[in-house]
Amino acid sequence: MKITESYVHIAIREFLKQEGWLLIAGEYPNGSDDELNVLSISDPTVARDHSPDPRRHSRGEIVPDLVAYKNRTVLIIEAKPKYSLDDKYKLIDLLSTKKNRLIASLKDFSSGKTQFSHINYDNVNYVPVLAFGNPTFLPPCEDINFGHIYVKSISEVRMILW
Numbered sequence: 760m761k762i763t764e765s766y767v768h769i770a771i772r773e774f775l776k777q778e779g780w781l782l783i784a785g786e787y788p789n790g791s792d793d794e795l796n797v798l799s800i801s802d803p804t805v806a807r808d809h810s811p812d813p814r815r816h817s818r819g820e821i822v823p824d825l826v827a828y829k830n831r832t833v834l835i836i837e838a839k840p841k842y843s844l845d846d847k848y849k850l851i852d853l854l855s856t857k858k859n860r861l862i863a864s865l866k867d868f869s870s871g872k873t874q875f876s877h878i879n880y881d882n883v884n885y886v887p888v889l890a891f892g893n894p895t896f897l898p899p900c901e902d903i904n905f906g907h908i909y910v911k912s913i914s915e916v917r918m919i920l921w
């Protein structure tokens with residue numbers, strides 16, 4: 760079985776639900792998703808009006824592959840078939856220079872949704888997580904302050920949070 764991005768994404772969703780995580784937002788690879796809504800973290804300098812031009816508003820937009828919550832911890836997950844340095848740098852940027860934008864987007868996204876009303880986004884621990892296919896469950900390197908989700912198969916998934 761070839762491990763694809765969709766395969767990793769499906770495996771981590773099922774794993775997180777089994778482990779008691781509340782899935783907040785997500786987007787399957789290539790865009791179609793009937794379970795979760797997309798969390799769009801847009802650039803406020805671009806999306807500052809109510810223009811009907813969605814293309815303009817998507818410049819600088821960040822869409823995490825999956826966002827999950829449990830015990831005052833929010834996981835911001837990027838998933839690929841293999842370990843991705845690009846995703847690592849994307850998450851570093853999001854949780855450092857764009858963290859205020861992330862929090863504002865989560866508040867706006869959750870507004871009026873009772874299943875998320877108990878989450879105080881100002882008072883949670885944000886953990887960047889890289890999810891990828893890894894048949895040995897061995898980390899490719901040490902990512903201090905990063906979580907990893909290793910997908911061996913749909914039913915064999917392991918998560919390590921530092």
